[in-house]
Amino acid sequence: MREFLRKVVGIDPEKCAPEYRVGYPGKQRTLDLSHNVILYLDDISVSFDGFKALNKLTLAIDAGELRCIIGPNGAGKTTMMDVITGKTRPDSGTAFFGQSIDLTRLSEPEIAHAGIGRKFQKPTIFQQHSVFENLELAMKTDKRVRRSLLARLRDEERDRVADTLRQIRLDTEAERPAGLLARPEAVAGNRHAAGAGAAASAARRTGRRHDRR
Amino acid sequence: MTKLFTLFLLCTCCLSAHAALDPGQVLQLANEDSSVKVAAIQKMTEAADPDAARVLKAMADGQLFLSANKVVVIDGDKAFDASTGEPIKMPGNPDSITVNNRIRGELANALAALSLFDKDVGVRLASAQELQTRVSPDLVPVLARALAKETDNAVKALLKMAHAQANLGNADPAARLAAVRVLSGSSSPNIRSALLPLTDKAKEPDNKVRYGAISAVKAIDGRLELTENLARVFSGLSLGSILLLAALGLAITYGVMGVINMAHGELLMVGAYSAYAVQSIFRNYFPNAIDWYLPAAIPVAFFAAALVGVVMERTVIRWLYGRALETLLATWGLSLVLIQAARIVFGAQNVEVSNPSWMSGGIELMPNLLLPWNRLVIIGFALFVLLLVWVLMNKTRLGMFVRAVTQNRAMAGCVGVPTSRIDTMAFGLGAGIAGLGGLALSQISNVGPDMGQGYIVDSFMVVVVGGVGQLAGAVWAALGLGIFTKLLEGWAGAVIAKIAVLVFIIVFIQKRPQGIFALKGRVIE
Amino acid sequence: MEKSFTLRVLKSLNRKSWLALGLFLAVTLVVVPVLHLLVPPENAFHVSAYAITLFGKIMCYAIVAIAMDLIWGYGGILSLGHGLFFALGGYAFGMYLMRQIGRDGSYQSDLPDFMVFLDWKKLPWYWSGSDSLWWVAFLVIVVPAIVAFIFGYFAFRSRIKGVYFSIITQALTYAAMLLFFRNETGFGGNNGFTDFKRILGYSITSPDMRLVLFGLTALMLAATLVFARWLVTSKFGRVLTAIRDAESRVMFIGYNPLWYKLFAWVISAILCGIAGALYVPQVGIINPSEMSPANSIEIAIWVAVGGRGTLIGPVIGASVVNLAKSWFTVSFPEYWLFFLGLLFILVTLLLPHGLVGLWKTLRQSRGPRT
Known part of the structure; x- marks a missing residue:
């Protein structure tokens, strides 16, 4: 559990304080955990040319909580991940990391710095690198x-x-x-x-x- | 009533035909002073005498001479008395009568005015058209008479204009005003320049006439601008149709198949050279049917380019699917080889491909707005090719297979589509369409080994702006870019317009990297 | 820090490479000048002026090829517009050369001949300062850098990649070519700049000046090699190749590809600009056809022939292709395009790793037996 948390948000639960600095030195953001919510999606809608991939999705994940998202093909799991990691901008709704970091305004690398990582369906490694x-x-x-x-x-x-x-x-x-x-x-x-x-x-x-x- | 009147006029004409001209007046034609000559010409024109026409014609042709104070017409080895028209003995040493440019212009107008009374409508129409520029005020009575007598509407309209123009120099302000009013309905730049002096206070004392002239010039300007803009839109459409023809093949090979073919321009070249080859064959073997070489060249251009395309696909492109940048380089190499091959076979110089006679000329929609037939035919041809591509891609089994293979190659293979053969056929089809484009290009631009290079950037721009995989996008992009370019050319010049369009496209792609008509969607990585 | 940095630059090449580089500099800076100046022309060892110009030109091309390799071989971005940066550097330096003609032009005016021809009365504003070598040297670096930065920033920010990027770079250089073809642009239109007389007051056609330019080019090539080597062995280089192989993953582990690509792109443009500036005085002419799309795409084939993703590859490729070109265009001018075209096709089909890759494969296959 603890291990997984570390993986999900890059946070050690033991060190979890209401205010937590994330990101590398020189470009830090404050992760505000004062309400104990680490991820907060509210009323997110995404549509691709009329096809509604996400329809008013609301989801809150507490600090220290482990959630698994399952669903059939086309349920919108990946689109949700895309929204959280900045790959897709939602048509409407808000996505917050902690209380203060607005994920819909950050680019993918910035979100990665803030502490949210992702892995793809296909294994991707840098093949030419050792x-x-x-x-x-x-x-x-x-x-x-x-x-x-x-x-x-x-x-x-x-x-x-x-x-x-x-x-x-x-x-x-x-x-x-x-x-x-x-x-x-x-x-x-x-x-x-x-x-x-x-x-x-x-x-x-x-x-x-x-x-x- | 009119009939009676015409009869009467005809009679007077016939009668006067035998009456000799006044020798004194004819003698004035030989006067040293040009002004006297002009006055004499005008006087003779006013009389509208067929004999006058004969003498003036001789004068315009330089056959009028002065001999012993008598004006004679010398045609080859025969001589006539100018005033009576009777043959006379060849005079000893006749002095030629000088005809300078001013006199020449006067003579042309006079002759035109005289032929306004010709029996043939065609001759009358031609002479009325002649009388649309620099009409001297002295022609007013002749024109009035011709106008009264005229029955043909087209000639009448032209005569009205000529009459009004002649009246611009009238001493009576009311007559000038009436003339200005008539002329304000025109849309010709010549009439505009005839009206221009009347807007100047120094030259036109009468306020009413001047204001009338100013508003008439404005009205003409408005109409001129309209025709100019129409002409620009038309040439934009024409350029758009050319771009579309150049890009349609690419819309298949690049847009649908994803093969980036830098030798596309050379496939156009193959099509254009096919037109040249077919033309040469017709010239040598069927010179009577030379006008029909173009339709015969259509299948030749298609299949020649398609053959080249199939060979390219089988030998090179096939091995590089999925490696876009390598395909780009290899096809560039192919284009160099094709260019050099064309140089060796057809020579490095441009070859001459001529329009069939039925494609020369054009429709004159308005004065100043001529739509050339070759442009119109190419617009029509572009529509035809577009329809052909659309039908092939959407209504045939081959099209269905191509679309299936490009969407999901593995699945298409699983349901039994021969994917590799479909690739070859689709590429051949795209190449053949390019050949048709080249055939059309041969009619309006130079045909040479390098011709394809000029189109490659443009055609990629069309496909990229339109959105990859979108036929409709290619159409709108081609027409849009064509009209946009021509409108820009109107106020910025050709080179700047071209640069502006390229910069616009670069910026556009930044904003909409997938083109106008791209579908948004989740990209699986 | 300073010391360790130098050390790392030194360490980025192994002993054999340093040796080879030293040998190269010894040949270009000592042996060639001696053979050119001291050995009489009838001697078999004499190096002719033609050969010096040819090899000077090829070394300029080699710098361009390395610049191209940095972004294509290592960054995976194929540019079809590098001729533009090369030409911009060349034009910037050409401005200085035109000013150095002074009153020796055919109109004996202070203005360059083409401006007199156009009836211009004074230099346009962007020519100001062009009589100073330092200002012009600054322009040689800054102009390509600014153009590359502006274009690259917008292109990379919009995530234009692959073939799309290649095509719009081609459109860019095409547009620039049209612009420079215009007389009103103020760069000599069709004819460009030519008939140069001197640099810093010394005659440009003298053997000494020729050798100085040749030596400078050789030094620049060596410096480019060391710099590029250091760049690709740094962490920056590793991130750049990572972007080439899996850009989205790089993004999701927190690197912003925009700045990495942009940096490599601008560096590459600057190197091209410098190469262009060295090229123009040696060849004696610069005109808008340097910006034609065909020229830019040829750069790519030098890199592909040599082997992209290596640093020696582009140098070999640029040399082989251009030597072949100068041989063909003299002996069989009509077959050069066939050769070049087939080279494009065969290299992409059969030699994806270029000559260097071929060499490596041969050595590996022979290795176990011997």
Whole structure:
């Protein structure tokens, strides 16, 4: 449970205070949890050329709560995720992260910074990058151009990636291109094939943001 | 009554035909002073004498000479007395009579005025049309008489204008005012410039006439602007139809199949060269039917371009499906090869493709507004090709298969659609349509190896603005871009208009990356 | 920090690469000048002026190819408008060269000949300062950068990608070409700039000046290689390739692709501008046809032939294609387009990783046996 919360919103429930800073240093937003609601969707409607994908959806998720959204095809699960992560702008309605962060006004990267991550239906990894680099890219850090140009991995960051690699048992494959792991025929044994998915989810874990769809 | 009157006039004409001209007056034609000559010409015109026409015609042709104080007409080795028209002995050394430009203009008008009394309506119409510019005030009586006698409505309308123009120089303000009123109904720039002096206080003392002239000029300006705008819209439509023809093939290959074909312009070129080849064959083997080479070229252009397209698809494009940027580069390479091939086969120079005679000329909707037949035919042809594409894509099995394959290739394969053959056929179809476009282009622009390069940017713009996969979008985009370009050209010049359109498109794509008619939807990633 | 940065730049190339780079500079800065100036023309080792101009030109193209590779090979953005930035740099420097002609033009006026021809009485405002080499050098960098920034900002912000982006860059360079073809634009219309006389008062056709330009180009090429190497091995480079491979995922782990792409795009444009500025004095002419869509798309084929996504690939590709071009256009002018066209087709069909990729495959397949 605690583990999952950490994944969903990048928040450790133990540290959960009414005011919580999220985002990387230099571009922080305040996550206001004073009413104990972490995600609040109100009256959200989305239509695509007349087709109503979401019709006045209202949903509130408390801090520390785990919710699973299920439904048949076309029920609007993905559209809801798109609204939360900024991929789709709702035609009407509001979406708030905590009390103060208006998700409908932020871009996808800004929402990711605020602490909401997502994973896609198709597994997506950076195939040309090594397993290590996949984790490095996902890591929580300052992600602006200026920083990236001069960025170097600090020792504790390197350790954290190494820990994650050990945890998902890919420490021996750290320097291999991730694309090679994703192709079962390229590598022998099931362990590696499973490892590819694990690499992706580990990347999320280190980034501490995750959503499921 | 009119009949009687005409009869009477005819009789007087016949009678006067035998009456000789006044030799003194004829002699004035040979005067040193141009003004005297002009006065004499006008006097003779007023009399509306067929003999006068004969002498003036001779004068205009430079056959009038002065010999021993007598004016003679010398035609080749024969000589006639100018005033009587009787043959005479060839004079010794005749002096030629100088005809300068002023006299020449006067003569043209005089001859036109004289032929207003011709029996043939066609001749009368032609001479009335002649009399629409710089009509001298001295023609007023002739014109009045001609007007009174005229029975044909078209000639009458023209004569009214000519009469009014002649009256503009009338000393009587009331007559000038009446003339201005008549002329304000015109829509010709010539009449506008004839009225212009009357709006000037220095030249027109009478206030009423001046105000009348000012409002008449305004009315004409309004009408001129209207025709100008109509002409612009028409040339916009024409450009739009050309863009549409160039882009329709692309709407299939790129819009529907998603293949980015940079050699599309060269498929147009193949179509245009087909027209040239068919024309050459007709010239050599069926010179009598040369006017009909164009219809014969339609299937040739379609199948030649389709064949090239099929070969392209089978050899290159097929291996690159799903790799858009590579397709772009490879098809660019194909375009270079095709250009060079055309240079080697047909030469680097532009070849001459001529319009069939039935496509030359045009319909004159208004004075100043001529709709050329070749443009009209191309607009019609564009509609025909559009209909063809629409029917093929929406009403035939092939079209259904193409749409199925492009929407979901795997599923189409599962239900038994031969996907790879459909790809080839669809690409061939798009290429063939491009060939038809090239055939149309051959009628209005240069046909040369590089001709396709000029259209590639434009056709992509049409498809992109219209929205990928949308035939209707391509139509609206082509017409819209065509008219927009021509209207801009009206006040900014061709190059600036072109740049403005490109910039507009760049901005437009930023705002609506999916084009005008794109469907919104959830993109699955 | 400063020290570690230099160190990292140094470390971004391995020992072999530094050696190769040093060798390249030694040849271009020492051997070629010696062979050109000191060895008599009849000697077999003499390097002719023609060869120096040709290789100087090719090195300019190589810089452009690296610039193209940065955004296409690493960023996955195919530009069909890079000729525009190249030409803008060339025109900016050409302005200086035109001013250096002074009164030696055919009208003996202070104004460039084409302005006298158009009956202009004074220089347009955007020509002001063009007699200063420093101001012009500034323009060479800033003008392409500004154009690229404005265009790129709007294009990337609207998430225009793939073929759409390629086509509108083509429209952009096409529009610019039409603009520069106009006499009223103030850049010499059809004929562009030519008949240059001198730089900083030194004759532009003298052997010394030729070698200076050649050497500068070689230095610039080497610097571009080191810079590009450092850029693509930095974290920035990793994010850029990540954007190429899976842009939406990059976005959802918190990087804003707009700024990454825009940065790479502007850097690429600046490199093209510098290459253009070095190109113009060596070739002696710049005209609007440099902006034609065909020229820009040719840049892409240099990169594709060499192998995109590597840095040595574009250099090899630009050299091979342009050497072939200068050979073909002299020996078989009518077959050059066939060759170029087939090159486009065959490389995309058979050599997706270019010559470098081919070399790697050959070495790998031979490796186990030997």
